[in-house]
Amino acid sequence: MTTETATERHPADPIxxxxxVSFRYGERPVLEDVSIDVExxxxxxxxxxxxxxxxxxxxxxxxxxxPDTGSVTLFGDRAHEFDDGKRxxxxxxxxxxxxxxxxVTVREAVTxxxxxHRLVGRFxxxxxxxxxxxxxxVGITDLASRRVGRLSGGQRQRVFIARALASExxxxxxxxxxxxxxxxxxxEFYHLLHTLNATGLxxxxxxxxxxxxxxxxxxxxxxxxxxxxxGDPDEFVSTDTLAAAYGTDQHVIHHDH
Amino acid sequence: xxxxxxxxxxxxxxxxLEDVYGAAMGLLAEVLGVPMxxxxxxxxxxxxxxxxxxxxxxxxxxxxxxxxxMISDTLAHTAFAGVAVGLFLNAxxxxxxxxxxxxxxxxxxxxxxxxxxxxHAGAYTDTSLAIVLTGGFAVGSILITATDGGIAVGIDAYLxxxxxxxxxxxxxxxxxxxxxxxGLVTLAYRPLLYVTFDATAARAVRLGVxxxxxxxxxxTALVVVSAMQIxxxxxxxxxxxxxxxxxxxxxxxxxxxILLAILAAxxxxxxxxxxxxxxxxxxxxxxxxxAIAVYTVVLIVRKLPxxxxxxxxxxxxxxQAGRSRDVLEADGGDEQQ
Numbered sequence: 001m002t003t004e005t006a007t008e009r010h011p012a013d014p015i016x017x018x019x020x021v022s023f024r025y026g027e028r029p030v031l032e033d034v035s036i037d038v039e040x041x042x043x044x045x046x047x048x049x050x051x052x053x054x055x056x057x058x059x060x061x062x063x064x065x066x067p068d069t070g071s072v073t074l075f076g077d078r079a080h081e082f083d084d085g086k087r088x089x090x091x092x093x094x095x096x097x098x099x100x101x102x103x104v105t106v107r108e109a110v111t112x113x114x115x116x117h118r119l120v121g122r123f124x125x126x127x128x129x130x131x132x133x134x135x136x137x138v139g140i141t142d143l144a145s146r147r148v149g150r151l152s153g154g155q156r157q158r159v160f161i162a163r164a165l166a167s168e169x170x171x172x173x174x175x176x177x178x179x180x181x182x183x184x185x186x187x188e189f190y191h192l193l194h195t196l197n198a199t200g201l202x203x204x205x206x207x208x209x210x211x212x213x214x215x216x217x218x219x220x221x222x223x224x225x226x227x228x229x230x231g232d233p234d235e236f237v238s239t240d241t242l243a244a245a246y247g248t249d250q251h252v253i254h255h256d257h
Numbered sequence: 258x259x260x261x262x263x264x265x266x267x268x269x270x271x272x273x274l275e276d277v278y279g280a281a282m283g284l285l286a287e288v289l290g291v292p293m294x295x296x297x298x299x300x301x302x303x304x305x306x307x308x309x310x311x312x313x314x315x316x317x318x319x320x321x322x323x324x325x326x327m328i329s330d331t332l333a334h335t336a337f338a339g340v341a342v343g344l345f346l347n348a349x350x351x352x353x354x355x356x357x358x359x360x361x362x363x364x365x366x367x368x369x370x371x372x373x374x375x376x377h378a379g380a381y382t383d384t385s386l387a388i389v390l391t392g393g394f395a396v397g398s399i400l401i402t403a404t405d406g407g408i409a410v411g412i413d414a415y416l417x418x419x420x421x422x423x424x425x426x427x428x429x430x431x432x433x434x435x436x437x438x439x440g441l442v443t444l445a446y447r448p449l450l451y452v453t454f455d456a457t458a459a460r461a462v463r464l465g466v467x468x469x470x471x472x473x474x475x476x477t478a479l480v481v482v483s484a485m486q487i488x489x490x491x492x493x494x495x496x497x498x499x500x501x502x503x504x505x506x507x508x509x510x511x512x513x514x515i516l517l518a519i520l521a522a523x524x525x526x527x528x529x530x531x532x533x534x535x536x537x538x539x540x541x542x543x544x545x546x547x548a549i550a551v552y553t554v555v556l557i558v559r560k561l562p563x564x565x566x567x568x569x570x571x572x573x574x575x576x577q578a579g580r581s582r583d584v585l586e587a588d589g590g591d592e593q594q
Binding site (some may be wrong): 064081082083084085086088089090091092101102103105106107109110115116118119120144145147160163167173 | 448
């Protein structure tokens with residue numbers, strides 16, 4: 001374990017540090033020599049074509065996979081050895097399809113955010129307050145007793161965000177969260193993420209809609225097996241990185257708000 | 258020390274079975290004028306069925322909503338191989354193993370093997386489960402025919418279940434399983450729910466997902482083998498699936514769905530055992546048919562408009578209708594997907 005490094009960590013140290021990471025599925029290389037740091041308070045948008053290794057990079061960052069070469073640290077620990085689940089919130093790619101028929105209420109789903117704090121035993125007053133506050137912040141308090149599977153895509157997204165907020169996570173990771181969500185809800189959803197990021201939550205998300213992510217993110221990383229770009233969204237839009245990463249006939253679909 | 262404790266427990270259980278439960282059932286038999294409730298073997302059958310109807314849906318709820326309920330059928334069929342292994346060893350080496358013991362061992366080992374394979378391959382597939390299911394059953398049938406004479410006797414009881422063969426020891430084991438499985442599920446309820454609902458996120462927040470997935474399949478093995486004697490190898494999976502599907506139609510929350518699934522299973526178990534006695538038909542089959550009947554009624558009633566289901570109220574479906582209306586109010590009458 002590398003816990004001593006965690007306690008000595010400088011507050012401004014990166015939350016995630018990916019160093020010269022390569023990863024392959026069998027013979028197929030997915031990531032080659034990728035290095036990227038995620039500083040506290042960042043809103044990082046990961047973009048890239050289908051099959052560019054975005055989800056894999058996310059899984060490596062969370063320690064769900066181990067790199068073939070290179071290293072990943074998460075909150076100062078080696079990512080796969082990191083064990084303080086309270087600090088991480090994760091929204092999987094297919095949440096709009098998850099558990100359609102499973103009779104789980106909004107409150108039950110948000111309460112799961114407290115499970116890493118309290119796996120057995122009664123919830124404390126602080127636990128309950130965290131759950132209520134989380135539902136309140138994303139505006140789903142009035143849906144608390146509805147079944148998650150019977151909500152719209154946009155409402156369901158907010159349930160999963162609330163689950164991360166209930167755990168009082170420092171890092172929120174989302175894998176293509178707005179697939180299956182209508183355009184209006186998508187804007188609201190990004191606005192919510194922006195607000196949460198402004199209060200200090202570090203956000204990393206994968207997004208196929210480059211227009212919306214460059215509008216709200218504070219940092220863009222463009223990936224296609226290798227890291228083509230890592231930096232300011234405006235700079236990303238004004239350069240031709242996109243064409244290089246995607247091939248020639250790609251352009252940003254502009255969003256006018 | 259352990260022996261003494263087990264002896265005490267067995268004594269306590271016998272006292273409960275005869276002087277508490279037996280006496281209460283005897284009284285019920287007199288009051289209702291239903292003599293079968295007074296027969297000790299029927300009392301044992303009811304208690305056994307009631308226990309099966311608790312642990313089946315309790316574990317089945319997690320399996321069904323993880324969409325791996327096929328695992329219960331698979332483990333039941335490999336448990337049959339376990340029974341055959343026991344009978345084979347007994348006949349060949351003149352041992353006196355309980356076939357249920359070997360069934361427990363084979364089912365638990367298979368459960369863990371399947372889970373380890375899944376951890377490497379990534380997901381359960383119909384194909385791999387079908388291979389294990391038929392493979393287990395095939396090994397069972399080979400061992401039975403390879404065993405010298407007389408052993409085909411009693412195989413029917415394992416295949417189709419039997420109430421007549423439920424001994425005091427069997428009921429004791431089922432009551433113990435009820436407490437044991439119930440206790441484990443209560444202790445591990447939160448991680449089991451999280452893993453069932455969103456396994457990837459559960460891994461991301463370091464919930465020890467592998468441990469709980471293994472626990473889930475081991476519990477399944479324990480439940481199918483415990484219930485096998487009454488339900489039969491072929492039908493036992495129904496007890497983990499049908500009441501859960503019924504409850505999922507109308508439940509207001511996950512906890513509520515577990516409660517409703519157990520209630521639906523209890524109704525089916527008691528109705529099934531009663532029909533089985535009255536008409537002299539198979540208990541396992543009667544219980545499954547009763548469970549499916551409850552499912553069908555709930556499915557139909559919740560599709561009816563609220564006022565129509567009110568008019569349809571009669572003593573036999575009042576409970577289902579009441580549930581259905583609650584849900585229509587609770588979710589604004591959305592169509593089930």
